[in-house]
Amino acid sequence: MTRKIKVGFYCQNDGYANVDCRFPEKGNPGIGGTQFTEIATAYYLNKFYPEQLEVLLLANLTELLPPSLEVSQVVDVVDAALKSEKTGCDISVFRTSFLTNESIQKIDKLKVKIIARSNNYPTIFELNQIANCPKIECHVCVGQEQLDLLRDHRILEKSTRIFDLFNSENFIPKDKPVKQGNTVVYIGSLIPAKGFHLLARVWPSIIKKRPDAKLIVIGSGKVYNRNQQLGKWGVAEEEYEASFIRPFLSDKNGDIIKSVHFAGLLGEEKIQILQDADVGVVNPTGGTEVCPGSALEIQACGTPVVSAAKWGLLDTAVHGKTGLLGKSDRDLIRNIIYLLDNPDIARQFGQNGIDFVREKFDYRLIIKEWLELFIDVYNNRPAKPQPMKPNYLYQAKFLREGMRIIKKNIPLLRGVPSLVEIKSQVKAFIGNL
Secondary structure: OOOOEEEEEEEOOOOOOOOOOOOHHHOOOOOOHHHHHHHHHHHHHHHHOOOOEEEEEEEOOOOOOOOOOEEEEOOOHHHHHHHHHHOOOOEEEEEHHHOOHHHHHHHOOOOOEEEEEEOOOOOHHHHHHHHHOOOEEEEEEOOHHHHHOOOOOHHHHHEEEOOOOEOOOOOOOOOOOOOOOOEEEEEOOOOHHHOHHHHHHHHHHHHHHOOOOEEEEEEOOOOOOOOOOOOOOOOOOHHHHHHHHHHHHEOOOOOEOOOEEEEEOOOOOHHHHHHHOOEEEOOOOOOOOOOOHHHHHHHHOOOOEEEEOOOOHHHHOOEOOOEEEEOOHHHHHHHHHHHHHOHHHHHHHHHHHHHHHHHHHEHHHHHHHHHHHHHHHHOOOOOOOOOOOOOOOHHHHHHHHHHHHHHHHOHHHOOOOOHHHHHHHHHHHHHOO
């Protein structure tokens, strides 16, 4: 009988005391998408591959996690790596953002193999640490656009792409949803990086064009930390509320205008709201998104998504097929109004979205890719390379790929910085002026 591969997943969940994460099939209970995906990936691997894998979930808080999982309490990423080795793990998986000089030095002394998983865009420091550390066997990008940025960086040799998984079974409508023709839903954290302020800023313009429009906001400033102090309205941190939300969504008395409802943090109860909505909005800036789960939730519910034509939204939505992606405030207004005014097109986009999510992000497909990666890493084989997406002009991909080929064939040029490094250096120089 082939020996099982033991894998440890580290999930930093110290901000989520009393949040019930026992049932990943029900969807994200209102925590950060990264944390939910870490838990769900470990859960489904353990459920579907018990003959090939032994899965250990290492977490700060061990209450209210899936009961079928072996769970161990740890303090931080170094503790997780140490405990992974102590408990006999062959491979330990954790986020790239946890890498520091101190953690790298300690991890480098261990025997356990490391997979670094980037749920955000890694810093130059993190990229170089991964490339230089022999204990880090593989770097997993959760978005193709994210991976394509690294075509001319030496980390590409260690890198592969595995999208975040998604179980759409509870999201796909069983019956025909009741669409009112006027409902817009935003879902996400109410922090600057997630761009709700852009939607708040244009909402008065949308109301002028469609006075019957309604906005339901799912999420709050507590998505990533239940202990976060909120502002006057209780929806976001006070400075963000005061500067970017209340000026656009207040009536004469300083109260929330009637067309807007803040629903707060929701678990599975959000599904019905998303199914009944006419338009779903995800981070209108697109700026920090790698594989936004909110876009998948909206589309799996049969609702078209509106967002920015940037980064991870280019992986998780299809412009003109499952939704509309734009580049400006004007586009945001126009795209929302267009879908409200054209329910037949919105309905077709919604059905396309269901098919798209099921075909590209299904949890059974994704965990199979994880299993194959674990087998490769365990057997000292390199990660399977991923072809570049053919939108060659976006983010100068043609140039990145050209530099990769040149450096590969001309050894003297291998020390030339990658475009991500050059961009970082230019930003630092400008910042110091």
